[in-house]
Amino acid sequence: MTGWHSAGGGPVIPDFGQPSACLKQNGWFCTDWMSKHWGDVLQPALVQHIQLTVIAVGIGFGIAFLLALVGFRWRFLDAPLGGFTDLLYTIPSLALFQLLVPLTGLTVTTVEIALTSYTLFILYRNIVAGLRAVPAEVLESARGMGLTRRQTFFRVELPLAVPAILAGLRIATVATISIATVAAFLIQDGLGHPIFDAIETPDLFKTELLASGGLAILLALTADGLLAYAQRALTPWSRLR
Amino acid sequence: MVASAFVDAFRFMPNHVSLLLDKAGETAELAFVALAIALLIALPLGLWLGHRHRGLLLALGVSSLGRSLPSVALIGLGIGILGVGFWNNTVALVVLAIPPILTNTYFAVEGVDRDAVEAARGMGLTEAQILTRIELPLGLPLLLAGLRIAAVFVIATATIAGIFGGGGLGDIMARQITYGLGGVFAAALWVAGLALLTAAALALAQRAASRRMAPRT
Numbered sequence: 001m002t003g004w005h006s007a008g009g010g011p012v013i014p015d016f017g018q019p020s021a022c023l024k025q026n027g028w029f030c031t032d033w034m035s036k037h038w039g040d041v042l043q044p045a046l047v048q049h050i051q052l053t054v055i056a057v058g059i060g061f062g063i064a065f066l067l068a069l070v071g072f073r074w075r076f077l078d079a080p081l082g083g084f085t086d087l088l089y090t091i092p093s094l095a096l097f098q099l100l101v102p103l104t105g106l107t108v109t110t111v112e113i114a115l116t117s118y119t120l121f122i123l124y125r126n127i128v129a130g131l132r133a134v135p136a137e138v139l140e141s142a143r144g145m146g147l148t149r150r151q152t153f154f155r156v157e158l159p160l161a162v163p164a165i166l167a168g169l170r171i172a173t174v175a176t177i178s179i180a181t182v183a184a185f186l187i188q189d190g191l192g193h194p195i196f197d198a199i200e201t202p203d204l205f206k207t208e209l210l211a212s213g214g215l216a217i218l219l220a221l222t223a224d225g226l227l228a229y230a231q232r233a234l235t236p237w238s239r240l241r
Numbered sequence: 242m243v244a245s246a247f248v249d250a251f252r253f254m255p256n257h258v259s260l261l262l263d264k265a266g267e268t269a270e271l272a273f274v275a276l277a278i279a280l281l282i283a284l285p286l287g288l289w290l291g292h293r294h295r296g297l298l299l300a301l302g303v304s305s306l307g308r309s310l311p312s313v314a315l316i317g318l319g320i321g322i323l324g325v326g327f328w329n330n331t332v333a334l335v336v337l338a339i340p341p342i343l344t345n346t347y348f349a350v351e352g353v354d355r356d357a358v359e360a361a362r363g364m365g366l367t368e369a370q371i372l373t374r375i376e377l378p379l380g381l382p383l384l385l386a387g388l389r390i391a392a393v394f395v396i397a398t399a400t401i402a403g404i405f406g407g408g409g410l411g412d413i414m415a416r417q418i419t420y421g422l423g424g425v426f427a428a429a430l431w432v433a434g435l436a437l438l439t440a441a442a443l444a445l446a447q448r449a450a451s452r453r454m455a456p457r458t
Contacts, residue, residue: 091429192313
């Protein structure tokens, strides 16, 4: 008997078998629900959320890096490329997700395309700005030392741009974690899903809402902290910033 | 098919002008109330901390915290605490609007030329006068830049409130079944337009403020 509930339209309040007093009263934070459903609700959502984010930021970084190389090498292309990424960023996430559905359906791909396109704006600007910020004297001395254009790029410009690139990655990752919660409007993936679920429960299932909302915030803060640490560890020379 | 949604959006607009205006008004109201409350909280705090040259870590910490908080989680928690409606969305938006305002106000005041402040102090201005007559006018452009970031952020995020009964243009976007993909896209374009208009207005104010402070010849 226990554990079975029919899948008739809309969210169903889970059958807990023997609901605790806390769950019966819809308390703020019922530890028995947490320990019972960490494994089948919260943990999968957390893992999916991390996957959504890592894939989007990874692909976004690849694309943004190539675009930035183009915008950096041919300066007249910088404004149109930057404008294009601006434009993508201006479309509200809720609309972009739905606009992509006719093309790629209610799939993870749809969500990843939208998330990736949002990272481009932050990453492109940061990579180009980082490459551009290399002082003219430094480039002058590189040329004076007989470095070719290619050597100058890999040995001087790129290493000096690393702090700006990492700062961009940090902002893009945290922003993606935030936008990925909206993905639950389309697909049942990520930490947005239990949040939406809890809100759609007739009397607002507080424990699930608090647990999944708190988990999303915790994930964002942890990612921000870890990337800030990585930023400092990888570029010790810019510690003062 | 995306192209047809684009065409549909422009067909939708002339037929639903009053709906779009209504919903845009709701979004603007939500954003305005949230920004006003955020200003009331963040402005005095930022001015005070900046004037005292204290709380650098707080200002930086708040800005990175604000950037991190997922809006859906915030709105969700707001619903848990305040119930469905105007206020849970407003509170979430206030939380999102505080960081850019606080951080920029802090750096606007903190970064004012110390010689100018010393000179004013030497001329016998009180601390309050220094803040209102020297630091605030000199820092105004940067302060307005923070307000602009917060405004764009709040308008964009206010659409998510539509999913949870917060009204506004997001309401249209969350109801594709009723309004169709054209309606969703039309509302999205209006949100973008609203954000761009607000940003442009504040950018003009910012330019006026910095021109006023330029040295006179």
